[in-house]
Amino acid sequence: MKVRTVAELTAEGKAPDILFWVGCAGSFDARAQKVTVALCKILNEAKVNFAILGTEESCTGDPARRAGNEFVFQMTAIQNIETLNGYSIKKIVTACPHCFNTLKNEYPALGGNYEVIHHTQLIQSLIEEGKLTVESGEFKGKKITYHDSCYLGRVNDIYETPRQILQNLDADLSEMKRCKSKGLCCGAGGAQMFKEDEPGDKRINRERADEIVETGAEIVAANCPFCITMLSDGMKAKEANVMVYDISELIVQSNNL
Amino acid sequence: MGLQQIIFLLLLGITAYLAFKRYGAVKRNIFLGQEEDISDNKGQRWKNVFLVALGQKKMFKRFIPAILHFFIYAAFLLTQIELIEIILDGLTGNHRMFASSLGGFYTFLISFIEILSVLAFVATLIFLWRRNMLKLPRFHKAEMNGWPKLDGNLILYGEILLLIGIFTMNGADSLLQSIDPQHFPATGNLAVSSWLGPALFGGLEVSTLHFLERAGWWLHLLVILGFIYYLPISKHLHIFLAFPNVYFAKLRSRGEMENMPVIMKEVKSMMGLIPETEADASEELPEFGAKDIFDLSWKNILDAYTCTECGRCTSVCPANLTGKKLSPRKIMMDIRDRAEEVGKIIDSDSEKTKDNFDDGKSLFDYITKEEIHACTACNACVEACPVMIDPLEPILKLRRYEILTESAGPAEWVPMFTAIENTGSVWQVPDARDKWAQEFNANLEEEKQ
Ligand code: SF4
Ligand code: SF4
Numbered sequence: 001m002k003v004r005t006v007a008e009l010t011a012e013g014k015a016p017d018i019l020f021w022v023g024c025a026g027s028f029d030a031r032a033q034k035v036t037v038a039l040c041k042i043l044n045e046a047k048v049n050f051a052i053l054g055t056e057e058s059c060t061g062d063p064a065r066r067a068g069n070e071f072v073f074q075m076t077a078i079q080n081i082e083t084l085n086g087y088s089i090k091k092i093v094t095a096c097p098h099c100f101n102t103l104k105n106e107y108p109a110l111g112g113n114y115e116v117i118h119h120t121q122l123i124q125s126l127i128e129e130g131k132l133t134v135e136s137g138e139f140k141g142k143k144i145t146y147h148d149s150c151y152l153g154r155v156n157d158i159y160e161t162p163r164q165i166l167q168n169l170d171a172d173l174s175e176m177k178r179c180k181s182k183g184l185c186c187g188a189g190g191a192q193m194f195k196e197d198e199p200g201d202k203r204i205n206r207e208r209a210d211e212i213v214e215t216g217a218e219i220v221a222a223n224c225p226f227c228i229t230m231l232s233d234g235m236k237a238k239e240a241n242v243m244v245y246d247i248s249e250l251i252v253q254s255n256n257l
Numbered sequence: 258m259g260l261q262q263i264i265f266l267l268l269l270g271i272t273a274y275l276a277f278k279r280y281g282a283v284k285r286n287i288f289l290g291q292e293e294d295i296s297d298n299k300g301q302r303w304k305n306v307f308l309v310a311l312g313q314k315k316m317f318k319r320f321i322p323a324i325l326h327f328f329i330y331a332a333f334l335l336t337q338i339e340l341i342e343i344i345l346d347g348l349t350g351n352h353r354m355f356a357s358s359l360g361g362f363y364t365f366l367i368s369f370i371e372i373l374s375v376l377a378f379v380a381t382l383i384f385l386w387r388r389n390m391l392k393l394p395r396f397h398k399a400e401m402n403g404w405p406k407l408d409g410n411l412i413l414y415g416e417i418l419l420l421i422g423i424f425t426m427n428g429a430d431s432l433l434q435s436i437d438p439q440h441f442p443a444t445g446n447l448a449v450s451s452w453l454g455p456a457l458f459g460g461l462e463v464s465t466l467h468f469l470e471r472a473g474w475w476l477h478l479l480v481i482l483g484f485i486y487y488l489p490i491s492k493h494l495h496i497f498l499a500f501p502n503v504y505f506a507k508l509r510s511r512g513e514m515e516n517m518p519v520i521m522k523e524v525k526s527m528m529g530l531i532p533e534t535e536a537d538a539s540e541e542l543p544e545f546g547a548k549d550i551f552d553l554s555w556k557n558i559l560d561a562y563t564c565t566e567c568g569r570c571t572s573v574c575p576a577n578l579t580g581k582k583l584s585p586r587k588i589m590m591d592i593r594d595r596a597e598e599v600g601k602i603i604d605s606d607s608e609k610t611k612d613n614f615d616d617g618k619s620l621f622d623y624i625t626k627e628e629i630h631a632c633t634a635c636n637a638c639v640e641a642c643p644v645m646i647d648p649l650e651p652i653l654k655l656r657r658y659e660i661l662t663e664s665a666g667p668a669e670w671v672p673m674f675t676a677i678e679n680t681g682s683v684w685q686v687p688d689a690r691d692k693w694a695q696e697f698n699a700n701l702e703e704e705k706q
Contacts, residue, residue, distance in 0.1 A: 002697075054694065059682055059683050067667075069660045070661060074520050074523075075524050078524055082530070150634075154637065184573075184578075187633060190634030191670060196669065200631075201580030202579040
């Protein structure tokens with residue numbers, strides 16, 4: 001199935017069941033694009049009727065708002081809400097926890113009310129409904145650890161769903177010392193992604209990379225494009241051989257999609 | 258009226274007067290902040306008070322300190338029941354007024370308090386050791402130097418004095434009950450003092466016992482009055498403020514930053530979505546964000562006065578953990594220090610009010626830009642705080658001031674802002690936003706062939 005835009009569907013008099021909100025990272029960042037593609041493959045596999053906004057999508061505004069720039073946030077957010085409401089979008093899925101949080105928790109005050117889910121939630125419900133089966137393939141017995149992103153975990157209280165998905169891989173899941181509500185930030189949030197760290201002893205992603213390596217895992221599963229960048233950089237700087245993957249990528253690999 | 262009663266009344270009066278002034282100043286300082294209506298969802302709020310403030314639910318994430326703290330806290334709360342009697346004793350000169358009317362229940366109650374007090378005594382010693390000998394990093398950060406460190410120890414010394422007072426009083430009393438039953442009503446066998454009294458004071462002169470009993474009584478009373486006077490300048494104000502602070506804690510999602518309706522309306526009218534009149538375009542735009550305590554909400558300042566300086570927030574802060582200057586505890590302490598400073602100036606100069614205040618200083622004299630720039634908005638501090646303080650909200654308000662009102666901030670952020678404004682993406686990229694989708698579709702075509 002091709003990826004269609006809502007505009008295309010509307011022109012044909014159709015509507016998607018769910019909008020896939022791709023986000024800036026998922027659209028432009030070479031690494032995050034792979035996650036976007038992985039999720040599209042999963043949605044196709046489960047025969048989900050989805051569409052994207054394409055060029056009509058803009059940044060949700062999360063980094064601008066957290067940097068303190070409310071003007072830029074409001075401009076991009078209101079623009080997005082106009083677009084979404086114009087197409088009468090009801091349900092949104094996204095692979096970025098920052099987009100997820102802003103769409104879900106911050107757009108209502110501006111007039112945008114949607115049912116917003118993170119892609120791990122959608123994947124888990126597809127599994128539960130029997131529309132997707134995760135095969136325990138190449139990860140069987142491998143040591144995998146999971147990194148909670150702040151905006152999926154601590155901010156939106158979603159800790160178990162991603163772990164449930166990972167269970168299907170039959171891998172050896174091991175937790176880091178700081179996990180779930182105590183999970184350590186990767187260092188990207190609050191618009192830090194767009195600037196250098198303030199002076200200190202260590203970069204935050206290096207600290208987290210150390211904790212990941214301590215578990216002895218070969219793979220760290222993540223749920224956020226910015227965490228993936230940060231953790232991959234941390235591993236590179238450490239010259240550690242731990243692969244950083246989004247949960248959706250692990251499914252695609254395991255199922256050979 | 259005896260001399261003791263006169264001194265007692267005098268002391269009580271002075272303390273009440275001083276306390277009234279001091280607590281009044283704290284309350285005034287809190288309301289130097291902006292109004293914020295927090296009256297929704299009372300059920301959930303009371304639930305938080307029971308679980309988090311009274312039940313100390315968040316403390317119990319670290320079990321051992323939680324249980325030790327609980328002993329001190331419970332002993333402190335329950336001794337206040339005994340205090341009622343002590344005050345009545347001071348006023349009327351009648352000793353142990355409830356003993357005969359409550360009978361066996363009285364024995365139980367006082368015994369219970371005594372056992373808790375012993376546990377609190379042990380806990381206090383452990384805490385003193387932990388604070389001073391065990392080098393827990395969170396107790397030895399830069400912001401803890403000076404008064405905060407002394408403050409942390411003072412209350413522990415005070416607690417020890419209080420307990421010495423209680424046991425001297427009850428111990429001597431237990432001996433006097435058999436010597437002078439008319440003035441010292443029988444209490445039944447008390448769990449601790451019934452054996453501790455004879456063990457410590459057995460065989461002493463009756464006059465010495467009388468003296469000890471009174472000395473213990475006075476010590477207990479003076480420590481309590483001292484506490485009342487001292488709490489408003491101490492982190493131990495949380496004994497009282499934890500309750501309202503938890504009640505008024507934010508219930509909306511942590512992920513939702515406070516909306517700025519003025520800017521929202523301005524943008525909507527710019528985009529032609531609402532008529533210009535609605536956005537009040539004629540009026541000059543106010544200053545945005547927070548520069549001083551007056552721009553914070555009263556709840557932010559209540560947070561600051563409630564802070565226990567425990568450092569649980571700082572010990573999980575990713576910025577602080579990696580050696581950055583930011584410490585969420587310091588942010589809260591700075592807000593309180595600034596509120597105190599402003600309050601003192603207002604007290605000393607009757608011309609000055611909340612609305613015309615200007616001493617040429619602001620919160621930025623306490624908190625550097627470097628600190629607020631280091632925050633990742635990860636919410637770890639919010640999650641960690643045992644009394645539901647939100648250190649992140651004031652940090653973000655300070656950022657808003659810097660960016661919106663001063664048009665300053667980290668230069669590296671500017672390209673991100675411009676890119677969002679001009680291209681709708683955080684990065685300025687030449688590609689179309691759906692280039693990946695075109696490639697994806699092209700790949701599908703290829704596979705088919
Ligand atoms: S939200 Fe900011 S201050 Fe709080 S723990 Fe995270 S980085 Fe530190
Ligand atoms: S803000 Fe909360 S966690 Fe941090 S020092 Fe104060 S009381 Fe402790």
